[in-house]
Amino acid sequence: MEKEVKAIILGAGKGTRMKSTKPKVLHEIFAKPLLSWVIDSISALSKKVESIVVIGHGAHEVEEYLNHNYKYVKTTLQKEQLGTGHAVAQALPLLAGFRGLVIITCGDTPLITTQSLKSLIKYHLEHNSDLTVMTTVFDNPFGYGRIIRSAKGEIIKIVEEKDASESTKEIKEVNTGIYCLEWTKIKKAFTELKNNNSQGEYYLTDIIKWARDNSCRVLGYKNPDNREMQGINSRSDLEKAFQVMNQRHLDSLMDKGVTIYDRNSTYISPETIICEDSVIFPNTYIEGRNYISSGCKIGPMAHLRGNCEIGEGSKIGNFVELKNAKIAKKTNVCHLTYVGDAKIGSCVNIGAGTIFANYNSITKEKKLSTVADGVSIGSNSVIVAPVELKEDSFVAALSCITKDVEADSLVMNRVPQKEIKNWVKNKKEKIDYES
Numbered sequence: 003m004e005k006e007v008k009a010i011i012l013g014a015g016k017g018t019r020m021k022s023t024k025p026k027v028l029h030e031i032f033a034k035p036l037l038s039w040v041i042d043s044i045s046a047l048s049k050k051v052e053s054i055v056v057i058g059h060g061a062h063e064v065e066e067y068l069n070h071n072y073k074y075v076k077t078t079l080q081k082e083q084l085g086t087g088h089a090v091a092q093a094l095p096l097l098a099g100f101r102g103l104v105i106i107t108c109g110d111t112p113l114i115t116t117q118s119l120k121s122l123i124k125y126h127l128e129h130n131s132d133l134t135v136m137t138t139v140f141d142n143p144f145g146y147g148r149i150i151r152s153a154k155g156e157i158i159k160i161v162e163e164k165d166a167s168e169s170t171k172e173i174k175e176v177n178t179g180i181y182c183l184e185w186t187k188i189k190k191a192f193t194e195l196k197n198n199n200s201q202g203e204y205y206l207t208d209i210i211k212w213a214r215d216n217s218c219r220v221l222g223y224k225n226p227d228n229r230e231m232q233g234i235n236s237r238s239d240l241e242k243a244f245q246v247m248n249q250r251h252l253d254s255l256m257d258k259g260v261t262i263y264d265r266n267s268t269y270i271s272p273e274t275i276i277c278e279d280s281v282i283f284p285n286t287y288i289e290g291r292n293y294i295s296s297g298c299k300i301g302p303m304a305h306l307r308g309n310c311e312i313g314e315g316s317k318i319g320n321f322v323e324l325k326n327a328k329i330a331k332k333t334n335v336c337h338l339t340y341v342g343d344a345k346i347g348s349c350v351n352i353g354a355g356t357i358f359a360n361y362n363s364i365t366k367e368k369k370l371s372t373v374a375d376g377v378s379i380g381s382n383s384v385i386v387a388p389v390e391l392k393e394d395s396f397v398a399a400l401s402c403i404t405k406d407v408e409a410d411s412l413v414m415n416r417v418p419q420k421e422i423k424n425w426v427k428n429k430k431e432k433i434d435y436e437s
């Protein structure tokens with residue numbers, strides 16, 4: 003029978019090194035909190051895996067976020083932040099009677115992949131381990147707990163940077179903060195941890211020594227990809243993790259047949275799917291979930307803010323911003339345009355400088371506009387939501403559209419052109435006369 007798996011995610015810490023009023027786990031990469039990236043990687047293991055988040059610092063904010071976005075995730079409160087071991091202990095009541103595997107991860111390690119979690123569990127089960135810690139090797143291991151192995155290669159204990167001697171600091175194999183536990187065997191450790199270390203904290207890492215002292219089998223699973231293990235303690239770590247997440251996704255897109263010309267100025271959220279033969283030009287920033295079909299051209303200098311769908315062969319050009327825009331096939335939005343909350347058909351041409359005015363700042367409401375197939379919108383027009391432009395209608399340049407437009411109509415809403423003959427000449431003559 004397959005073992006039941008539950009996960010504990012630690013997210014109660016203050017994140018002092020971030021120098022922020024916001025709880026660390028709510029800091030974002032591609033507009034999504036660190037905690038959310040971790041929960042999603044765990045949830046992708048299987049729908050059956052239940053996650054428990056330990057909250058503490060900024061508990062109210064974190065809980066509100068979770069209630070809003072992850073109703074199925076449980077929380078437990080760590081009133082005082084007395085260390086990572088003490089944090090896990092707060093989940094004990096929620097796991098009473100549980101007999102399966104517990105995965106422990108930190109909410110500040112957002113790059114962890116589902117694949118690595120799977121490998122950790124597989125390794126743990128295949129080797130009949132009681133406690134498996136995921137390790138990795140860093141050239142610069144500063145800040146991480148160091149893995150101490152015996153001459154035979156067995157993991158004996160983990161020593162934190164702050165408790166490490168100079169020679170221990172030389173060790174490059176580190177604790178990633180991710181563990182797999184045979185819950186019935188290891189749970190007792192959490193009631194027996196001590197806080198006699200340089201920080202006066204109950205360290206989760208001390209369960210390694212506890213497990214060995216209590217005749218449990220302790221193993222290390224070394225993850226070959228150390229980029230995944232970047233923990234976020236500072237703004238500089240956040241920047242590093244953002245870059246890794248981005249580069250990893252750009253590589254996978256290129257592998258799938260997407261052209262990307264400049265990996266140093268292209269930013270695409272891993273939640274954005276792009277199909278083959280689409281081309282992404284430099285200085286493009288894409289966050290959130292989006293679906294870009296094949297044969298599209300995006301950028302240079304395009305900004306997609308999520309919930310967009312772009313149909314085959316459509317073009318999104320320079321200085322164009324899209325948000326919640328569903329655009330069908332062969333449509334051009336080529337210059338200086340904002341499309342927010344709109345459904346746009348195929349073979350539509352949206353002229354330079356068009357704005358979809360979707361937001362009423364008094365009612366705080368956002369409304370949707372619809373543009374049917376074959377519509378042409380002249381440059382510098384404003385489409386004030388909610389309106390519908392029906393098939394093949396034509397909006398004259400510089401129009402402000404506030405009412406629906408019938409199919410095949412020309413609509414014009416601007417001051418008619420007025421010409422005053424010889425106006426300039428007359429002005430100039432007047433000036434000459436006066437002087």
Ligand code: UD1
Nearest residue numbers: 012013014015083084085086089109146147177178179233
């Ligand atoms: C921890 C590990 C270290 C490992 C590193 C990997 C310990 C003692 N150290 O160090 O060996 O190399 O992670 O990234 O475990 N937290 C709580 N309650 C607390 C304290 C922390 O929930 O009382 C949470 C934090 O929100 C964070 C996680 O635990 O998500 C890790 O805490 P942090 O202070 O970042 O530990 P590190 O110093 O990075």
Ligand code: CA
Nearest residue numbers: 110233234235
């Ligand atoms: Ca950390």
